[in-house]
Amino acid sequence: MKGRLIMFRLNNGVEIPEMGLGVYKMNAGKEMDDAVRYAYEQGYRLFDTAQMYKNESGLGEALEKNRIPRQDIFLISKVDNCNQGYGRTIESFGESLERLKTDYLDSFLVHWPGQNRERMLDTWKAMEKLYTDGKVRSIGVCNFEVCQLEYLLANCKVRPMIDQIEHTPFMHDEKLLGFCRENEIQVMAWGPLLRGNLDEDEIGRMAAGYNKTSAQLLLRWNVQQGIIPIPKSKNKERLLQNISISDFEITEEDMKRMNAMNQNKRTSYDPMVFDF
Ligand SMILES: NC(=O)c1ccc[n+]([C@@H]2O[C@H](COP(=O)([O-])OP(=O)(O)OC[C@H]3O[C@@H](n4cnc5c(N)ncnc54)[C@H](OP(=O)(O)O)[C@@H]3O)[C@@H](O)[C@H]2O)c1
Numbered sequence: 101m102k103g104r105l106i107m108f109r110l111n112n113g114v115e116i117p118e119m120g121l122g123v124y125k126m127n128a129g130k131e132m133d134d135a136v137r138y139a140y141e142q143g144y145r146l147f148d149t150a151q152m153y154k155n156e157s158g159l160g161e162a163l164e165k166n167r168i169p170r171q172d173i174f175l176i177s178k179v180d181n182c183n184q185g186y187g188r189t190i191e192s193f194g195e196s197l198e199r200l201k202t203d204y205l206d207s208f209l210v211h212w213p214g215q216n217r218e219r220m221l222d223t224w225k226a227m228e229k230l231y232t233d234g235k236v237r238s239i240g241v242c243n244f245e246v247c248q249l250e251y252l253l254a255n256c257k258v259r260p261m262i263d264q265i266e267h268t269p270f271m272h273d274e275k276l277l278g279f280c281r282e283n284e285i286q287v288m289a290w291g292p293l294l295r296g297n298l299d300e301d302e303i304g305r306m307a308a309g310y311n312k313t314s315a316q317l318l319l320r321w322n323v324q325q326g327i328i329p330i331p332k333s334k335n336k337e338r339l340l341q342n343i344s345i346s347d348f349e350i351t352e353e354d355m356k357r358m359n360a361m362n363q364n365k366r367t368s369y370d371p372m373v374f375d376f
Contacts, residue, residue, distance in 0.1 A: 105117045105118050105119060105143055105144075105145065105343070105346075106118050106346075108286060108326065108328065110238050110261040110262065110286050111259065111261050111284035111285070111286070112238060112261055114206070114237050114238050114261070116146065116174055116206075116207075116238075116286065116328065117144075117145045117146040117174055117328070118323045118328055119144075119146070119319065119322075119323060119328055119329050119330065119331070119342075119343065119345075120144060120145070120146025120147060120148055120174065120176075120328065120329075120330045121135070121136075121139045121144045121146065121147055121148065121330065121331070121332065121333075121339070122148045122290065122330040122331060122332040123135075123147065123148065123149050123153065123155060123158075123159055123332060124149075124150070124153050124332055125153070125332065126153075126155060126158070126159075126332065126334055127155070127158070128155050128157060128158025128159075128161065128162075129158065131334050132155065132158040132159060132161075132162045132334075133161070133162045133165055133166065134334070134336075135162075135333070135334040135335075135339065136159070136162035136163060136166055136168070137162075137166045138336045138339050138340075139339050139343075140166060140168050140172075140173075142339055142340050142343050143343055144339070144343060145172060145173050145174060146173065146174040146175075146176070146328070146330070147159060147163075147173060147174070147175055147176065148176045148264075148288075148330045149176065149177050149178075149200075150177055150178035150180070150209075150211055151177060151178060151179060151180035151183060151192060151195075151196055151211075152178065152180045152181070152211060156177060156196055156199035156200050157199040157200075159200060160199055160200040160201040160202070161201070163175075163200075163201070164201055170202055173206075174206040174207070175200065175202065175205055175206050175207075176205065176206060176207040176208070176209065177196045177200065177205055177208060177209075178208070178209040178210070178211040178242060179192060179193070179208065179209070179210055179211060179223065179227075180192065180211060181211060181212055181214065181376040182376070184210070184214065184219050184220075184222075184223040184376075185219055185222050185223060185226075186222045186223070186225055186226045187226075189222075189223050189226035189227065189230075190226045190229065190230065193205075193208060193226075193230055193235065193236070196208075197235075203235075204234075204235055204236060204237065205235070205236045205237070206236070206237045206238065207236065207237065207238045207239065207240060207261070207262060208227060208230060208236045208239055208240075209239070209240045209241055209242050209262060209264055210223055210224065210227065210240075210241045210242065210244075211242050211243070212242065212243050212369075212371065212374060212376065213241065213243060213244050213245070213248045213371055214374070214375050214376055215373075215374075215375040216375070217251060220248075220251070220252070221252075221255055224252060224255075224256055227239040227258075228256065228257050228258045231258050232258070238261040238262065239258065239260060239261060239262075240260045240261050240262030240263060240264065240285070240286075241260050241262070241263050241264070242263065242264040242265065242290070243264070243265060243266075243368075243369075243371040244260075244263050244265075244371065245276060245371050245372055246275060246276055246279045247372075248371065249263065249279060249280075249283070249285065250279075253283065259283070259284075259285075260285055261285065261286060262285065262286045262287075262288055263276075263280055263285050263286075263287055263288070264287075264288040264289075264290055264330075265287060265288070265289065265290065266289075266290055266291045266366055266367065266368060267287065267289035267290070267291075267292065267322065267327060267329075268289070268291060268292060268294055268318065268365075269303070269318070269321065269358040269359065269361040269362065270294070270361055270362060270363045270365040271291075271362070271363075271364060271365050271366055271367075272358075272359055272361070272362040273362075273364070274359070274362075277325075277327075281326075286328065287326075287327045287328070288327070288328045288329075288330060289322045289327050289328065289329040289330065290330060291367055291368075292318055292319060292322055292329035292330070292331050293315050293318060293319075293331045293332075293342075294318070294367075295367050298313075298314045298315060298318075300314060302361070303317060303318065303358075306354060306357070306358070310348050310350070311348075312345075312348060313341060315331070315338070315341060315342055316341060316342070316344065316345050316348075317350070319331060319342055319345050320345040320348065320349075320350055321350060321355065321358050323345065324349065324350055324355065325355070
């Protein structure tokens, strides 16, 4: 094992690696099998998929083919928008387990908040049931903004343990991060490598100052503020590069410089507007 990952702790005491591998747009078969093998060999222990990615089966097969012990990894999936609501959330969770060839998940997340508050709470009640029945070790949400989290917290029995959001220096919402910190909700960063658009001059110059790549600087910037990035790569060298971020520290001044780059620049929907 090459990367040395430390563990964070969720608000229910469950441990979670400080970074992981996202598999959005990773193709089932050789591409997934090889990427999962390289990742595991290099020290990755967290794998993030979703019903929406249509590759849960591919990930399940890759984990099986590579004989990766289930208890060694933190496995995450997400309920698809079309499966929200109490009954379908429970049923589709079972379908996810089958596709992933497992009998529990380490985390199950609500993929999008949507604008229908009643549906949001029905979905969350199902998440609570899965959690209290011991089928999932933690539950959480994705793309929830402060007011959506406030509503959920005011109406839930089990508090969300994770909010997975787009988080880069260009999409850095201090208010949301502060709210999550105060409420012990672990933030997880999706799209941490600017979705591959890494030809950003200022980031590149700063990274060169540390003798690191832009990808490494962006990932280190996340973990250094207690946020779990889940970069996607299918490439052996890039997988290794992305996990090799524990041998340097970004100065406080540079952290502030990166935080100040925020432009509220999203690469996906605005959670306050997007509905389904
Ligand atoms: N909850 C949500 O709503 C949500 C939304 C989007 C994504 N996600 C999750 O977050 C994960 C990460 O986000 P993402 O996949 O959209 O974007 P990302 O991780 O920011 O970027 C992935 C892209 O960067 C490339 N890349 C990886 N490492 C690199 C490196 N060291 N140097 C240069 N290029 C590199 C990859 O290409 P190669 O594969 O060829 O290396 C791929 O094209 C997803 O896989 C998914 O699990 C969640």
